Amino acid sequence: MAFTTFSGGIHPPENKRLSEGKAFSNLSVPQLCYIPLQQHVGKPARPIVEAGEIVREGQLIGLAEGYISANVHASVPGKVVEVAEHPTVYSKRGMCVTIEAQGSFSTSGKPLEAVPWESMSGLELLNRVAEAGVVGLGGAAFPTQVKLHPPRNRKIEALIINGSECEPYLTVDDMLMQSFPGEIVEGVRITLKILGITTAFIGVENNKPHAIASLRNKLAEIKPAENIQVVALKAKYPQGAEKQLIYSLTRREVPSGGLPMDAATVVQNVGTIFAVREAVALGKPLFERYITVTGPCVKNPGNYKVRLGSRISDVIEECGGLVAEPAKIIMGGPMCGTALDSMDIPVVKGTSGILLLGREEARPADYLPCIRCGRCVAVCPAGLVPCDMVNTIEKGRLDLVEPSHPFDCIMCGACTYVCPSRRPLNHFIKLAQEKLRRRQKE
Numbered sequence: 001m002a003f004t005t006f007s008g009g010i011h012p013p014e015n016k017r018l019s020e021g022k023a024f025s026n027l028s029v030p031q032l033c034y035i036p037l038q039q040h041v042g043k044p045a046r047p048i049v050e051a052g053e054i055v056r057e058g059q060l061i062g063l064a065e066g067y068i069s070a071n072v073h074a075s076v077p078g079k080v081v082e083v084a085e086h087p088t089v090y091s092k093r094g095m096c097v098t099i100e101a102q103g104s105f106s107t108s109g110k111p112l113e114a115v116p117w118e119s120m121s122g123l124e125l126l127n128r129v130a131e132a133g134v135v136g137l138g139g140a141a142f143p144t145q146v147k148l149h150p151p152r153n154r155k156i157e158a159l160i161i162n163g164s165e166c167e168p169y170l171t172v173d174d175m176l177m178q179s180f181p182g183e184i185v186e187g188v189r190i191t192l193k194i195l196g197i198t199t200a201f202i203g204v205e206n207n208k209p210h211a212i213a214s215l216r217n218k219l220a221e222i223k224p225a226e227n228i229q230v231v232a233l234k235a236k237y238p239q240g241a242e243k244q245l246i247y248s249l250t251r252r253e254v255p256s257g258g259l260p261m262d263a264a265t266v267v268q269n270v271g272t273i274f275a276v277r278e279a280v281a282l283g284k285p286l287f288e289r290y291i292t293v294t295g296p297c298v299k300n301p302g303n304y305k306v307r308l309g310s311r312i313s314d315v316i317e318e319c320g321g322l323v324a325e326p327a328k329i330i331m332g333g334p335m336c337g338t339a340l341d342s343m344d345i346p347v348v349k350g351t352s353g354i355l356l357l358g359r360e361e362a363r364p365a366d367y368l369p370c371i372r373c374g375r376c377v378a379v380c381p382a383g384l385v386p387c388d389m390v391n392t393i394e395k396g397r398l399d400l401v402e403p404s405h406p407f408d409c410i411m412c413g414a415c416t417y418v419c420p421s422r423r424p425l426n427h428f429i430k431l432a433q434e435k436l437r438r439r440q441k442e
C-alpha cells in the first residue's frame with residue numbers, strides 16, 4: 001500500500017524501541033520547581049507573585065505580555081522561594097519563579113468537573129485556551145490562541161493535526177494517541193469549533209499502527225458530527241514539519257515565506273490538542289505535560305508525566321538515574337532538539353523529550369570541507385541547495401545568501417544528517433537567518 005508523503009526527506013534509524021509501548025507513569029513532584037516565565041515564542045510573561053507568597057497548584061504566576069505571549073501557572077502548590085534568573089533552554093539565564101512544594105494539591109489525582117463547552121461560543125473557548133497558557137507542545141511553543149485566531153480575511157478550510165512524531169527516539173505522541181483517543185478527538189472538536197470549521201485530518205506515520213487503530217476506533221464509536229479523518233502517512237523524516245505535513249495530507253503547497261493559513265489550514269500538534277481539551281473541557285491550566293525520557297544512558301527509559309519546572313537532573317533521578325555518562329543531553333529529539341549544557345535546566349511546555357546519548361550515538365563536533373556530493377540537495381524537503389548556501393555563508397557573503405531563500409529552511413537537519421563531511425549545515429543557515437534578521441531590523 002502506498003502511503004501519502006512529500007518529496008525529499010530521510011530515513012534515520014528510529015531508535016524508538018527503548019520507550020515504545022511503555023505506558024505513562026507519573027513522576028514524583030520535585031521539592032523545588034524552577035518555572036521559566038519564557039516557555040513560549042514571544043514576550044516573556046510578567047511575574048505576578050513575589051518571594052514568600054504561598055501559591056496553589058495551577059495558580060497564575062506569570063501574566064502574558066502582549067499579543068504573542070502566554071500565561072504561566074504554578075506547577076506545584078507551595079511557597080515562592082524567589083523570582084530570579086536561572087538557566088533555561090531558551091537562554092543562559094532566564095527569569096524563573098522558584099516554588100518549594102508544600103501543602104495540598106487542588107487538581108492532581110482528583111476528577112475534574114467536565115465543562116459543558118458545546119454550549120459556549122468559539123470566542124469563549126479561545127479565551128479558555130489563552131487563560132490556560134496553552135502553547136505548541138510539539139516543540140515550537142508558539143502561543144496556541146494566536147494560531148487559532150487567524151486574521152478575519154483569511155479563510156481556513158481544514159485543521160491539520162500532527163501525530164506523525166517523525167523524530168527518532170520520541171514516543172510520547174504515539175502513547176498519547178494510544179492512551180487518550182477520546183480526549184484527542186474531543187480536543188479536535190473543540191479546536192474545530194474555535195476555528196468555525198468542520199474538517200480535520202490527523203496525520204499519523206504508518207509505523208504507529210496502534211495509535212492509528214485507537215483513533216479510528218474511537219471515531220467509529222462516537223461518530224462525531226464533524227468530518228475528522230485519520231490518515232496514515234509514510235514514515236519519513238521530517239513528515240511532521242508543517243509545510244510537508246500540509247502537502248502530504250492536502251496536496252496544497254505553502255508558498256515560499258508563507259504560513260499554513262496561505263494553504264487555508266491551521267496545524268496543531270497532537271499534544272497541543274490534548275492540552276486544548278484539558279484547558280477547555282476541564283478548565284485545567286498547562287502546568288504539567290507528558291514527555292519521553294530515553295537514550296542508552298538512562299536506566300528506565302519510558303513515557304512520563306512531568307511537572308513543568310522540574311529540573312532535568314530531578315527527572316533523570318526519578319527515571320532510575322544514569323547507567324553511563326551521557327556525551328550529549330538533548331531536549332527534544334536528535335534531529336530538531338536543543339543540546340543542553342546543564343542538567344539544571346527545567347522542563348518547559350515545549351519539552352517533548354529528554355534524550356541522553358552516549359559517545360557512540362553523539363555526532364562528533366569536527367567537520368570537513370564540502371566534497372560536492374549533492375546528498376544534502378537530494379534530501380532537502382524545502383527544495384534548497386544547502387551546500388551552496390553554506391559555502392556562501394562561510395565566505396561571509398550574507399548579501400549573496402538572501403536570494404537562495406534561507407528563510408525557507410525549516411531547520412529539519414536532514415542535510416546535516418546525510419553529509420559525509422559531517423558539515424553542520426542547518427546550524428550555519430540558522431546563524432545566517434539570525435544575522436539577516438538583525439540586519440533587517442537595523
Ligand code: SF4
Nearest residue numbers: 380409410412413415
Ligand atoms: S537546508 Fe534546511 S530545510 Fe533543507 S534539509 Fe537542511 S535543515 Fe532541512
Ligand code: SF4
Nearest residue numbers: 370371373374376419
Ligand atoms: S552533503 Fe555535505 S559534502 Fe555533500 S554536497 Fe552537501 S555539504 Fe557538500
